[in-house]
Amino acid sequence: MQVRADIVFKSLSDPTRRALFERLCREGELTVWELTDAARVSQPAVSKHLGQLKSAGLVRGRRQGRETHYSAETKALKPLVDWLGFYAAFWREKFDALENLLNRMDQ
Amino acid sequence: MQVRADIVFKSLSDPTRRALFERLCREGELTVWELTDAARVSQPAVSKHLGQLKSAGLVRGRRQGRETHYSAETKALKPLVDWLGFYAAFWREKFDALENLLNRMDQ
DNA sequence: ACGATCAATAACCGTTCGGTTATTGATCGT
DNA sequence: ACGATCAATAACCGAACGGTTATTGATCGT
Numbered sequence: 001m002q003v004r005a006d007i008v009f010k011s012l013s014d015p016t017r018r019a020l021f022e023r024l025c026r027e028g029e030l031t032v033w034e035l036t037d038a039a040r041v042s043q044p045a046v047s048k049h050l051g052q053l054k055s056a057g058l059v060r061g062r063r064q065g066r067e068t069h070y071s072a073e074t075k076a077l078k079p080l081v082d083w084l085g086f087y088a089a090f091w092r093e094k095f096d097a098l099e100n101l102l103n104r105m106d107q
Numbered sequence: 108m109q110v111r112a113d114i115v116f117k118s119l120s121d122p123t124r125r126a127l128f129e130r131l132c133r134e135g136e137l138t139v140w141e142l143t144d145a146a147r148v149s150q151p152a153v154s155k156h157l158g159q160l161k162s163a164g165l166v167r168g169r170r171q172g173r174e175t176h177y178s179a180e181t182k183a184l185k186p187l188v189d190w191l192g193f194y195a196a197f198w199r200e201k202f203d204a205l206e207n208l209l210n211r212m213d214q
Numbered sequence: 215a216c217g218a219t220c221a222a223t224a225a226c227c228g229t230t231c232g233g234t235t236a237t238t239g240a241t242c243g244t
Numbered sequence: 245a246c247g248a249t250c251a252a253t254a255a256c257c258g259a260a261c262g263g264t265t266a267t268t269g270a271t272c273g274t
Contacts, residue, residue, distance in 0.1 A: 006122055013120035014232075015113055025194050032251055045233060047252055066241040066250045074194065081191060084184065087132045121262080139221055152263060154222055173220045173271040 004057075004079040011056040012080075016041060017049045021058055024072035031067045078102055111186040118163040119187075123148060124156045128165055131179035138174045 012018045020035055032050065036043045050070055053059040057076040062069045081099055119125045127142055139157065143150045157177055160166040164183035169176045 005125075006120075009116065009120040009125070013113075013116040016232080018112075018116070022194070033249090036251095041232085042234065043251070044235085044253080048232080051252085063251095066239095068251065077191065077194070080187075084188065084191070087129055087181075087184075123262080140219090143221095148262085149264065150221070151223080151265085155262080158222085170221095173269095175221060 005083045007056045008058065008076065008079050011053055011058055014049070016045075017053060020046065020049055021053060021072060024059060024070060025074065029062070029069045029071045031069055033067070035070065075102070112190050114163045115165065115183065115186050118160055118165055121156070123152075124160060127153065127156055128160055128179060131166065131177060132181065136169070136176045136178040138176055140174070142177065 012021065016039060020039060023035065023038065024030060032043065032046060035050070036046045039046050050059060050061065054061060058073055060071050060073050062071070081102060085096070085099060119128065123146060127146060130142065130145065131137060139150065139153060142157070143153045146153050157166060157168065161168060165180055167178050167180050169178070
C-alpha cells in the first residue's frame with residue numbers, strides 16, 4: 001500500500017495532471033483531443049500525462065477507432081484516503097465517511 | 108485553495124519527506140538528529156526536507172538551544188481533505204443517481 | 215574558554231520532470 | 245484509394261529535484 005500511495009501522490013502532485021483527472025471526474029469519458037483542448041499544453045504532453053495517470057491506475061483508456069476515450073478510476077484514490085485516515089486522527093470522522101463511500105463504490 | 112493543494116500534494120509526493128511527516132505524526136515532537144537517525148539520508152537532506160514541509164505548513168519548528176524540535180501540523184492536511192471531499196461529493200451524486208435509476212428500473 | 219555537538223546553508227552533481235516539435239501508425243470520410 | 249484526423253512515440257531541452265560533502269553559526273558541557 002506504501003508503493004501505491006507513492007504513485008498516487010506523485011501522479012496528483014502535478015497541477016496539469018491533476019486538472020486532467022479532475023476534468024475526467026467531473027465530465028466523465030473524454031477523448032484526448034477534448035482534453036487537449038482545455039489543457040494549456042500540447043497533445044503529446046496530454047498523452048504523456050494520461051499515460052502516467054494510467055500507470056497509477058487513476059485513469060482508464062478505451063480505444064474506439066482512432067480516438068481513445070479516457071475516464072477516471074476513482075477507486076484508485078483509496079490509498080490516499082487510507083493514508084489520510086491513518087495519519088490524521090484529527091479528521092477521523094470525515095475520513096470514515098469517505099472510506100465508507102469508497103467501499104460502497106468498490107462492491 | 109488550489110495552490111495550497113498543489114503544495115501539499117507536492118510535499119507529500121516524496122517518500123523520504125512523507126516518511127518524516129509520518130514519523131512526526133506518530134511520535135510527536137522530534138529533533139533533527141532524531142529524525143536523521145532513522146531516515147537513510149544525511150542531516151542536510153533532512154533539514155532541506157523539513158524546510159519544504161515547513162513551507163507547506165505541514166510542520167512546525169521550535170528552536171530550543173542548539174536543537175530544533177519539529178512537530179506535525181495536521182491542520183495543513185485540510186486542502187487535501189477538501190480536495191478529496193469535493194470529488195467524494197461528486198461520487199455521491201453519481202452513486203445516488205445510479206441508485207435512483209436502478210430503483211426506477213425495478214418498477 | 216574551548217572543544218564538541220546540533221542544525222542550517224552553500225556549492226555542487228546526476229537524474230528526473232514537464233514541456234516542446236517532429237514523426238509515425240492507425241482509422242475515418244469521401 | 246487517398247488525404248485528413250487522432251493519439252502515441254521519439255528525440256530533445258531547460259529547470260527543478262533529491263542527494264551529497266564541506267562549512268558556518270550557535271549553543272552546550274566541562
